[in-house]
Amino acid sequence: MNRMVLLTLCLALLTGCGSSVRVIDPTTDPAEEANFSSADYFEITDKMMNSIETNGFFELYRAEHGGEKPVLLLAKGLKNNTDEHIDTRLILEKIRTAMVKEGIADYVDDHAFDMALDQLNMQATDLYDNSKAAKIGRFVGAKYVLRGTISNLRKSGGREDINYMNVTLDIFEVETLLIKWTDEVDIKRASKRGMFR
């Protein structure tokens, strides 16, 4: 009997020592603090995409341009007015990915310009078969820009932290500066640390 108890204890100890890996769903990963979390990226993308799809501007554009999709450009990043170091470009890129996948719009790649220019210059040399080389002068200019701001208002005191975050995005027309779509997402979260650590 004593041996059984001893064996059980040893097994319990050994089990506790092993390392483990588990997969976490980033879309539902609960925030442990009041700070910006990975799930917020998904929440913002979902809400913004719903708004874009129901806005009507993109359908109207396609109707007026013979089914052609509008061409957009991403801003360098969201204007970060928070007190957290957030990868704001990721929010824009997630929305871009969703819009392209849904066939709502086309995007020009603002990061690929130098690379594309190098390739075009290279292919214009005699090193390449000129009949099959990529043609110069066919870059498409963006008519609209997706941009935005993320802000927060935090109240901290002792072990309690209350964080209100606001993400506002808009799409403006380059020619006219008119805002064609805009929406915002509010997130408010409070966390309280335990008294004992």
Added chain:
Amino acid sequence: MKRLAFAAIALLVIGCATYTSKMQHSRDAFYDGHYEEALEDLNKLLSEAKGSDHYLYRLERGRIRLAAGRYDSAIVDLQEAEERFSDIEGTISLSEEISSIIINPTMGEYEPYNHEKILINSYLLLAYWLRGDREGAIVERNRIVSKLGTYINTLNEKDRDELDIPFSRYLAALLYEVQGLEDDARIEYRRVGELYPDAAPQAVNPHLTELAVFIDAGHAPIKVSREIRGYFERNAGVLFGFFFYPGNENPLVYNLGVVSAFSPDNLGVIFTFAFPQLIRDESIIHSYRVVIDGIDAGEAVLLDDFEETTVSTFNRKLGSILIGAALRTTLKTLAQTKLKDEVGGAADILGKFFSVIDRADTRSWQTLPAEMFVYRLETTPGEHEVFVRYLDNCGEVVAVSRKVRVMVERDGKGIVYFASGVAGDV
């Protein structure tokens, strides 16, 4: 008699190295401008550090890395330290609290003073700005403003004047100007002007092309451990003992006669009352002249006196520190006089041992400067070469900083930061 001699030697010789003594080499190397040497020593300390000191060493390393221009690694150190200090704020570790009372006050994790918490973000702001990441600097600015609201703005007027951090407010205001947020900048500059009228700019103009030069001055005050140590024993009914006082190497011997209130038996009682003392380090530098593009542009003015803030904060906490020290001394003495019979002498031996090795908690952020000076002038857009002449009170140049090249955009604000040690040990 042998026991007496042993007790005297033990009280004089044995004792754990304090944080201040461990940091001495790294601190001296940093202030001498030997950043690599300071970092090498600090890395060694960090690898040997117990958990309770780990993030304090990270703070020290972050400061040195910032001074050495290693902005990325400075950011990592300062950010991780900030995160940890934020996590433990307002929380209690029972095991640490108990061992701090029974064994040593350094058993508890280091928790920075509130003004140090704000300075962490101020140095992070500098690191981001100097590496060209304006967005990152703005985030740190927002954190500074938030912490000023939590730790400083809620204080009464007297405390606020003593504990405010005008350096942090100045940095925040400068970034507000860069963003074109004049009103926000004005609020912070107004507060700077209330504390140091010469340091605040005469007017707020985001469209002015300006250069702001920040200069670390002097060395942060450090804490040292002071101990009153003693030994008592009762022999033939007579209470006899000796004391070692701080600053007095010779023991003071007492013969207290037949006192009945305190009754150690013939095994004797060793006791130590250890408390920290803050030591200022006087600088021979009297003024700082800023030279821009080879022209003596002017004298920097005092923007912040960190030393005074540290002393004010320390004095506010001194009461509770002394109570803690007295409690520790009492418990260790009681262990030797009251418990030993019940536990067969183990408590007596432990009480003696922990009494002998007792030291005060000397931990503090030791690579901070004593003061911060600022010089600001309107300039032309483009690249400028800046350096600082360090003058003594006779107006003689005793040291010259390295030369720094800085690019100032049209209608923008450029900054230059001369950290401690750039001119060697001055």
